[in-house]
Amino acid sequence: MQVGEFSREVLQFLAESLVPLAVLVFGLIVGFLVGRFARRLMVAIGLRRAVEGTTFERSAQRLGTSTVGLIATLVTLFIYLAAIAGALELAGVFETRLSLVGFTDFLPQVFVAVFVVIVGLVVGDKAEVATRERLRSVRLTDVNLLPLLVKYSVYYVAALIALAELGLSIGALLVLLGGYLFAVVVLGGLALRDVLAAVSAGIYLLLTQPYGIGDEIEIDGKRGIVQEVDVFVTRFESDDEEFIVPNHLVFRGGVVRYR
Amino acid sequence: MSALGEMVEEITDGVDAVFLFSPTASHYEGFEEEDGPPTVVVATENSVDAERFVELPLAFRDLRERIRFGIEGGIDRGFIEESATVVCAASLFDDGIDTVTQVSAGEFTRSGVYDLFVDSRADAAVIRDVLDVTIELGKKGQKGKQVGALFVVGDAGKVMNKSRSLSYNPFEKSHVHVGDPIVNVMLKEFSRLDGAFVISDSGKIVSAYRYLEPSAEGTDIPKGLGARHMAAAAITRDTNAIAIVLSESDGLVRAFSGGELILELDPEEY
Numbered sequence: 421m422q423v424g425e426f427s428r429e430v431l432q433f434l435a436e437s438l439v440p441l442a443v444l445v446f447g448l449i450v451g452f453l454v455g456r457f458a459r460r461l462m463v464a465i466g467l468r469r470a471v472e473g474t475t476f477e478r479s480a481q482r483l484g485t486s487t488v489g490l491i492a493t494l495v496t497l498f499i500y501l502a503a504i505a506g507a508l509e510l511a512g513v514f515e516t517r518l519s520l521v522g523f524t525d526f527l528p529q530v531f532v533a534v535f536v537v538i539v540g541l542v543v544g545d546k547a548e549v550a551t552r553e554r555l556r557s558v559r560l561t562d563v564n565l566l567p568l569l570v571k572y573s574v575y576y577v578a579a580l581i582a583l584a585e586l587g588l589s590i591g592a593l594l595v596l597l598g599g600y601l602f603a604v605v606v607l608g609g610l611a612l613r614d615v616l617a618a619v620s621a622g623i624y625l626l627l628t629q630p631y632g633i634g635d636e637i638e639i640d641g642k643r644g645i646v647q648e649v650d651v652f653v654t655r656f657e658s659d660d661e662e663f664i665v666p667n668h669l670v671f672r673g674g675v676v677r678y679r
Numbered sequence: 680m681s682a683l684g685e686m687v688e689e690i691t692d693g694v695d696a697v698f699l700f701s702p703t704a705s706h707y708e709g710f711e712e713e714d715g716p717p718t719v720v721v722a723t724e725n726s727v728d729a730e731r732f733v734e735l736p737l738a739f740r741d742l743r744e745r746i747r748f749g750i751e752g753g754i755d756r757g758f759i760e761e762s763a764t765v766v767c768a769a770s771l772f773d774d775g776i777d778t779v780t781q782v783s784a785g786e787f788t789r790s791g792v793y794d795l796f797v798d799s800r801a802d803a804a805v806i807r808d809v810l811d812v813t814i815e816l817g818k819k820g821q822k823g824k825q826v827g828a829l830f831v832v833g834d835a836g837k838v839m840n841k842s843r844s845l846s847y848n849p850f851e852k853s854h855v856h857v858g859d860p861i862v863n864v865m866l867k868e869f870s871r872l873d874g875a876f877v878i879s880d881s882g883k884i885v886s887a888y889r890y891l892e893p894s895a896e897g898t899d900i901p902k903g904l905g906a907r908h909m910a911a912a913a914i915t916r917d918t919n920a921i922a923i924v925l926s927e928s929d930g931l932v933r934a935f936s937g938g939e940l941i942l943e944l945d946p947e948e949y
Contacts, residue, residue, distance in 0.1 A: 422883055467862075498844075577894060626854060629852050632851075632852075632885070633835045633836055633839055633877075633879055633883070633885045634835065634836050634885070645836035645837060645840060646836050647836040647837075647879065648835075648879055648880055648881055648883070650881065657836065658834070
């Protein structure tokens with residue numbers, strides 16, 4: 421009798437645990453496959469090259485992995501966790517189902533938040549490099565502030581999104597962001613009005629080159645030979661005088677070119 | 680041994696300044712702690728945080744050039760008088776300091792090699808970059824073949840007005856500056872073209888293919904140099920530019936300023 425009861429119990433236990441077990445195994449396999457697929461996909465769309473040289477990639481590589489590997493691992497881990505949670509729930513291991521339900525609901529948000537942080541770090545770094553390169557191509561390498569500003573702005577926005585995803589209250593941070601943007605736009609615009617005007621005119625002058633080095637020109641009644649045109653100013657000189665004229669004045673007053 | 684000690688003492692006695700060429704930090708500190716004549720450090724970078732420092736634009740292999748540059752820099756920056764007698768400690772063979780020599784700054788004819796870099800219209804960094812690319816070009820040649828080249832640096836507006844184009848300017852409407860590695864490759868490729876490169880004060884490459892038309896009257900350069908050097912010397916006399924020439928025949932790099940030959944380097948030594 422006792423043996424029969426025991427075997428029935430075992431059978432029942434097996435039957436009950438078979439479904440969760442199947443879910444677990446299935447989840448693990450799917451997780452593994454999706455992880456591999458995600459890695460292949462990211463390599464195929466050239467993500468590896470896109471993130472090359474960013475700080476995040478470098479720190480990831482110092483830890484013996486890479487951005488691609490990290491994201492793939494994250495995806496795998498997420499599915500594993502979901503499978504384990506689902507299996508445990510089906511098996512009824514936890515008494516209070518509520519906590520588990522909360523946990524499984526919370527999991528996607530955590531995943532998205534982590535993903536957003538990674539993307540934010542990479543994009544911020546990339547934006548910094550791109551800004552720096554662009555400034556270098558117009559010979560403005562000394563402006564170190566701008567790329568950093570761009571980078572931390574992206575970081576900040578990424579952090580905001582991640583926190584919002586986690587459901588934390590970000591009202592104060594949003595106000596801060598608004599104030600910061602306002603300060604950048606208005607105060608920056610006020611303080612750098614002339615510089616910005618000169619730069620935008622200078623970029624046009626550099627791109628189209630209506631006059632070049634060696635041309636004889638007249639700006640504001642000053643006549644001379646162009647020695648240098650950069651983003652901010654045009655330098656030209658007559659026999660005994662050297663003029664340095666902000667580029668927006670070139671626009672305002674026009675240029676006479678002597679042939 | 681005492682005779683040798685006496686000899687060294689004779690060299691180092693009663694000097695107005697000590698010039699240390701690329702000293703180690705401990706060397707420099709030893710000199711600074713002592714209450715001796717003022718110490719001037721001459722090196723490519725101020726790694727010992729010396730108070731009196733003359734920056735070498737390139738590590739002159741020839742000790743005489745190095746000393747000449749250091750002393751002219753020292754006079755120019757007011758570290759020493761023009762009549763001063765100085766002792767130079769430098770390395771002749773290896774990395775460490777192994778040579779002590781006494782130089783009388785007054786008897787030294789000023790070649791203007793310091794002014795070439797520091798007091799030219801163009802930035803010193805630009806001149807150094809052009810010199811670097813010229814030396815590299817002289818060392819390797821273009822595809823293994825010895826080439827010549829002429830770079831006119833600074834005062835580009837005037838140079839452009841004293842020259843004419845031989846063909847289309849490949850650098851027209853471009854924003855390339857010397858010193859970028861990719862541009863250096865470009866310059867080397869274009870060195871097969873005839874004519875001069877014109878480079879502005881800030882290092883922008885204004886034009887290639889320029890035929891220089893300065894008035895060469897009264898330009899005096901060492902005999903045996905050809906038309907390229909003559910044109911280089913003459914354009915620097917006519918404008919405030921300097922010219923850096925790579926000779927096709929003897930492979931030497933020469934720099935001209937004010938119509939005079941200022942500097943002569945053998946690229947193979949760098």
